[in-house]
Amino acid sequence: MPDAAATPAQAGSLVTFGRYAGPATLILSSLADGAKHGYALTKDIEQFAGVRLAPGTLYEALSRLDSQGLIEALESDDRRRPYQLTAAGAQALRAHLADQRRVAEVGLGRLNRSWGPA
Amino acid sequence: MTAPAAWAERQAERRVGRLLRWYPRSWRERYGEEFAELLLAEFAERPSSWRRTADIVAAGLLARCTRAGLTSHELPPLEQVQYGVVTLCCALAAFLTFGVAMLAQLATGWQWVAPRSASAAGGTITMSVAVGCLALIGLAAAVPVTWQAVVAIGRRNSRLAWPGVLALACGTVLIGGARHFQNSWPGTGGTGAHHGLVPAGLAAFGWASTLSVSSFWAHPALLGIFPAAQLAWMASSPFAVIGLVASLATVMRRLVLSAGTLRYVAHLATAASAAAVLFLAGAASWVFGTGPGQTGLFRPGLVDSAELLIMAIALAVALRAAVGVRRARPRLA
Numbered sequence: 001m002p003d004a005a006a007t008p009a010q011a012g013s014l015v016t017f018g019r020y021a022g023p024a025t026l027i028l029s030s031l032a033d034g035a036k037h038g039y040a041l042t043k044d045i046e047q048f049a050g051v052r053l054a055p056g057t058l059y060e061a062l063s064r065l066d067s068q069g070l071i072e073a074l075e076s077d078d079r080r081r082p083y084q085l086t087a088a089g090a091q092a093l094r095a096h097l098a099d100q101r102r103v104a105e106v107g108l109g110r111l112n113r114s115w116g117p118a
Numbered sequence: 119m120t121a122p123a124a125w126a127e128r129q130a131e132r133r134v135g136r137l138l139r140w141y142p143r144s145w146r147e148r149y150g151e152e153f154a155e156l157l158l159a160e161f162a163e164r165p166s167s168w169r170r171t172a173d174i175v176a177a178g179l180l181a182r183c184t185r186a187g188l189t190s191h192e193l194p195p196l197e198q199v200q201y202g203v204v205t206l207c208c209a210l211a212a213f214l215t216f217g218v219a220m221l222a223q224l225a226t227g228w229q230w231v232a233p234r235s236a237s238a239a240g241g242t243i244t245m246s247v248a249v250g251c252l253a254l255i256g257l258a259a260a261v262p263v264t265w266q267a268v269v270a271i272g273r274r275n276s277r278l279a280w281p282g283v284l285a286l287a288c289g290t291v292l293i294g295g296a297r298h299f300q301n302s303w304p305g306t307g308g309t310g311a312h313h314g315l316v317p318a319g320l321a322a323f324g325w326a327s328t329l330s331v332s333s334f335w336a337h338p339a340l341l342g343i344f345p346a347a348q349l350a351w352m353a354s355s356p357f358a359v360i361g362l363v364a365s366l367a368t369v370m371r372r373l374v375l376s377a378g379t380l381r382y383v384a385h386l387a388t389a390a391s392a393a394a395v396l397f398l399a400g401a402a403s404w405v406f407g408t409g410p411g412q413t414g415l416f417r418p419g420l421v422d423s424a425e426l427l428i429m430a431i432a433l434a435v436a437l438r439a440a441v442g443v444r445r446a447r448p449r450l451a
C-alpha cells in the first residue's frame with residue numbers, strides 16, 4: 001500500500017501514546033491483516049498476544065489512533081463500526097516494531113553471551 | 119425471543135447505558151453505539167467483571183479530562199485551546215475564591231494597622247499585585263470574548279442565550295449580595311479604619327463575596343451569633359459563584375471563536391497562570407512565615423493552610439491546562 005502521505009513525525013507518533021503505546025501497538029498489529037470492529041479486535045488480540053484488552057482501554061487507544069490518523073473508521077450498516085489501518089498507521093507500526101525488534105535483539109544477544117543460549 | 123431473554127437483554131442495555139454515562143456527550147455521540155455493541159458482546163461472554171467496570175469508569179473519566187484539555191491525548195488545535203482555556207478559567211475561579219478570602223482578611227487587617235511581620239506584609243503586597251494583574255488579564259480577555267458572545271446571542275443563538283442569562287443572574291446576585299453585606303461586620307468599615315494597602319471598599323467587597331470560606335462553619339455556637347440574613351448569604355453565595363462559573367464556562371465552550379481570538383486568549387492564559395503562581399507564592403510566604411508580628415488578623419491558622427492546599431491543587435489543574443493550550447497554540451490555523 002502506498003505511504004506517501006505519512007511523514008516521519010507521524011511515523012514515530014506511537015511514542016506519544018504513553019501507557020497506551022502497548023494497546024495501540026496490539027490494535028495496529030491486529031488491523032495489519034484487514035479491517036475489524038471492536039469485539040473482533042479483542043478476540044484477535046487475545047488469540048495472537050494472549051492479552052485481553054478491556055473495553056475502556058481498547059476504545060481509549062482506538063480514539064487516540066483515530067484522532068492521529070493512524071486508523072480510520074469504515075462505513076457500516078450495523079452499529080458495529082470496523083476500523084482499518086491507514087498508510088500513516090502502517091508506517092508508524094513498521095517503525096515501532098523495528099525499534100522493538102532492535103531492543104529484543106540486543107537483550108537476547110546479551111542474555112546469550114552472559115547466560116548462554118536458551 | 120422468550121420473555122426471560124428479552125428481560126435479560128433490556129437489563130444488559132440498561133447496564134450499558136449506565137456505563138456510557140461515565141463518558142462525555144461528545145465521546146458518546148462519536149463512539150457510543152459501537153462501544154455499546156462491544157459491551158453487549160462482552161456481557162454475553164462474561165456477565166460480570168469488576169475489573170472491566172473499573173476500566174470503563176477510569177477510561178470514561180479520562181475521556182472527560184481529555185475534553186477538558188488535561189491529558190496527553192491532544193484534541194484538534196481549536197478545541198484543545200478553547201477547552202483548555204475554559205478549564206484554566208474554572209480552575210483559576212476556584213483558586214481565586216479561596217485566594218480572595220485570604221487576601222480580604224489581610225487587607226482588612228491592614229485597614230486598622232500595618233502588619234509588623236515581614237512575611238505578612240510581603241505576602242499581602244505580593245498577593246495584591248498578583249490579583250491586580252489577574253483582574254487586568256481577565257478584563258483584557260473578557261472584552262473580545264464577551265463581544266463575540268453578545269453578537270452570537272444577538273443572532274439568536276439559543277444555545278448561548280440560557281447560559282448567558284444564568285451568568286447575568288448569578289453575577290447580579292453575587293455583586294448585589296456582596297455590596298449589601300460588605301459592611302455588616304465592624305472590621306470591614308469602622309470609623310477608626312485608615313487607608314491600607316487595598317482600598318477599604320474593595321477589601322470589604324472581597325470579604326463579603328467570599329464570606330462562605332470561613333472557619334466559623336466548624337464552630338456552630340459562634341455561628342449562632344450571626345444575623346439570619348448573613349447566615350443565609352454565607353450558605354447561598356457559593357451557589358451564586360458556582361452558577362456564575364458554570365454558566366460562563368458553558369458560554370465559552372459553545373462560543374465559536376476565531377483562531378486569532380483564541381491565539382490572543384491563549385497568550386493571556388499563560389500570563390494568568392504566571393500571576394496565579396505569584397499569588398500562591400505570596401500566600402505561602404504568609405502562611406509559612408513566622409515572627410512576632412503574626413497576630414490578630416495577620417495570624418495564619420489551620421483554615422488558611424487548608425485554603426493554601428486547595429489553591430495549590432486548583433493551580434496545578436490550571437497549569438496542566440495551560441501546558442495543553444501552549445502546545446496547541448502554534449498549530450492554530
